[in-house]
Amino acid sequence: MYDVIVVGAGPAGLTAALTCVRAGLKVQVIGKVTGGQAAEAPLIENYPGFKSITGMELMKLFSEQVESLGVSMLNDEVTKIEQVNEVFEVKTSFSGRFKCRSVILAIGAEPKKLGVKGEEEFYGRGVSYCATCDGPLFKGKEVAVVGGGIPALNAALYLSSLAKTVYLIHERSRFSGFKTLIDRVHERSNIVKKLNTTVIEIGGKIFVEWVRIKNVKSGEEEEIKVSGVFIEVGKKVDSDFLKGFVELDNKGQIVIDSLCRTSRIGVFAAGDATTIPYKQVIIAAGEGAKAAMSAYDYLRGTKH
Ligand SMILES: Cc1cc2nc3c(=O)[nH]c(=O)nc-3n(C[C@H](O)[C@H](O)[C@H](O)COP(=O)(O)OP(=O)(O)OC[C@H]3O[C@@H](n4cnc5c(N)ncnc54)[C@H](O)[C@@H]3O)c2cc1C
Structure with a gap:
């Protein structure tokens, strides 16, 4: 016993x-x-x-x-x-x-995965599930945050004080979370919001170089140059x-x-x-x- x-x-x-x-x-x-x-x-x-x-x-x-x-x-x-x-x-x-x-x-x-091409391949080489842990590695660079809830908004705000630009990619038309948090995200000039948008692929050579996104309303696709992709779509x-x-x-x-x-x-x-x-x-x-x-x-x- x-x-x-x-x-x-x-x-x-x-x-x-x-x-x-x-x-x-x-x-x-x-x-x-x-x-x-x-x-x-x-x-x-x-x-x-x-x-x-x-x-x-x-x-x-x-x-x-x-x-x-x-x-x-x-x-x-x-x-x-x-x-x-x-x-x-x-x-x-x-x-x-x-x-x-x-x-x-x-x-x-366990962090929830997006399940897109490149996510697993570039994990640890630009793909991260923890902004506070890996954010400092992306000082002055372009990064993307995927998600629209409180963890994603916090990650975007945190990264916006380190990275040059933060693309905040969210599949819905609005963010969810405290109003003050959402307001702060809107106030940050280096956070570029990509609403109604999903990630379809993450790519690069050895490290992440780009993320391909798709507007779920128009169907339009776009490739954004980023060195980091922070996935904040929840944990289970x-x-x-x-x-x-x-x-x-x-x-x-x-x-x-x-x-x-x-x-x-x-x-x-x-x-x-x-x-x-x-x-x-x-x-x-x-x-x-x-x-x-x-x-x-x-x-x-x-x-x-
Ligand atoms: C990719 C990544 C990078 C991170 N980087 C950092 C960082 O740089 N700094 C930082 O502070 N935090 C970081 N974190 C967060 C940190 O790892 C977690 O906060 C921490 O590990 C949580 O510890 P835990 O013991 O609660 O759970 P876990 O580390 O998740 O451990 C859970 C344990 O329970 C076991 N388990 C689960 N279910 C069962 C079961 N039914 N029976 C038996 N065993 C079971 C698992 O196998 C594991 O041994 C990172 C997380 C991830 C995913």
């Missing part, structure tokens, strides 16, 4: 495991892919202590530190969690069932297996309070899979530590 099972091996899950084991708890990590989304980041330049490091290297350091403290790490998928009295049973695809006294859910999220949390077990919001995110507590006593959650508003490595790691401390308090019987 484990004290804690951590579901997910990204920054949140690995930090939760580190904090639990250092507090003397018996921990098992079960994660589909060690490192999570962060391991896919071409370069991370906003994690303190590392001026610039690949996501893969940073996540290797995280997992090595956790393993060096004796935490057992299993690469598998959790498909179901059940509770019998005060014990949780965690079911996996290939390794059977595990029992524990508390659970930390750190299952992360794969939380179907948690339906009915913990409260989820309408996006499938796990609802937590400020102590990372879910709607179910003894179950905690952290990182991109939760309702916390900002999604970054440093934040996921911090939330993972917080979830572990809450789990520790719960197991000691001092708090839930």
